[in-house]
Amino acid sequence: MRTAYSVDSVRAAERALMARVPDGALMQRAAAGLAVACGQLLGRVYGARVVLLVGSGDNGGDALFAGARLARRGAGVTAVLLAPDRVHGGGLAALLRAGGRVVDAPVGGGADGSADADGSAGVSERALAALDGARLVVDGIVGIGGKGGLRAPAARLVRAAAASGALIVSVDLPSGVDADTGQVRGDAVRADATVTFGTYKPGLLVDPGREYAGAVRLVDIGLDGELGAHDAALEALQYADVERLLPVPGAESDKYRRGVVGVVAGSARYPGAAVLCVAGALRAGAGAVRYVGPAADAVVARFPEALVSAGPPAAAGRVQAWVAGPGLGDDDAFLRDAVAADVPVLIDADGLRLVDVSAVRGRDAPTLLTPHAGEAAALLGVSREEVEGARLESVRELAARYSATVLLKGSTTVVASPGGGAVRVNPTGTSWLATAGSGDVLSGLAGSLLAAGLGAGDAGAVGAFLHGLAGRLAAEGAPVGAQDVAEALPLAWRDVRGA
């Protein structure tokens, strides 16, 4: 399991560890790891031109100590100081001792400037010129102490660094990305790589921050023991975690023991949604799929193994979980039956629009809601952009409002439980999955995992993982349709099981 901790937890863990190690030891560990990563990116350190963008806190200190290490290996290192009067003294001294150069960013060497008419944002010509011809820029502007969007001088330098064509390495996290949420307000560093210390931060694993971070490398500074006392803010299942959770049938299994999933989906207008939902459900671990609704002919024509009926759901026979909503149109009668059933229910698509909050909140069995950003926005009464910019906040808020597990689909799919706790973040997503009907496949898949006995959080996270992996395997760099994704699900299973 990959975990990420909140800034508060990181700070508390660092305090506890610092009390037991010599002064400055943690920063030295961080800087050593950072310098190694920079050296690997550069290939040849000797003679390389490196620019450090140095803010006023310890993030800048890390950059300065790492810069000193690179300078000792023969790099030409220039530190651009955003706040010369508040720079990390020890780091600056180390860089100067190692032969590094220093340039003040503010015009006239004063404190942080502000936006001005010529667009220089109070940044000196010398600071901007330092970036010319740089091979590597180290972003030590702000780390976990960053608040709000980057101030104007920092933003100006970030734009100049991006235009310089140099490789950009962010220290701990890209400056301008909110460490706890991944939100980006205004300018932020777009890094080729981010070297983070002690633990992942949530903003490195969730878009939009994740996209800004580039390849993320974790440097061990000895925090693990201390972090154990805190709850992770985020968890990302890895292959081994998913393998443990997959519902693999035993010798005694029959279709009921494996789980039967019922699908309430499709309409005369949207029969395809029913077919795709069943396609996902058939390849996810349940022993049988019952389809209930007006698209029975289309379903059985494509999948003779599906058990179909015209409805209502209560007359369909035994099921261990329902999936309700894809392509339903405006008819909510079967949806209401499914929501009233005392088994786990997954609600998706039209079902999210039609379902009553109080009916969901009143359920005893687990509920899993699977909105995309647009649907989540409608449920929360905000814009789609607000949801996309604040995925963690949105998914937590929905889980609390509906007293349900919520899987928010998108560039980073996240799953929150009603009782709070760590949000699951899916590491396998791919933009090829942004295709019509792909969500119907996911709802069938995750519903089938519910029927097979997984809890709602596990069903959502494992479903998203397999779905993402199937999307990648099906796409292999070319466009795919939702049916291709469903058909690649067995490949994803085999990949996870190492079979």
Ligand SMILES: NC(=O)C1=CN([C@@H]2O[C@H](COP(=O)(O)OP(=O)(O)OC[C@H]3O[C@@H](n4cnc5c(N)ncnc54)[C@H](O)[C@@H]3O)[C@@H](O)[C@H]2O)[C@@H](O)CC1
């Ligand atoms: N505490 C520790 O033990 C360790 C901390 N480390 C480093 O220290 C960092 C945290 O250091 P700090 O707490 O000093 O905080 P930061 O260095 O992350 O940032 C705080 C400074 O940035 C300025 N600032 C805040 N928001 C800004 C904005 N939007 N635009 C421009 N400037 C802004 C503030 O005025 C403040 O001086 C970590 O991210 C990590 O890089 C590492 O050395 C590992 C050990």
Ligand SMILES: [K+]
């Ligand atoms: K940074």
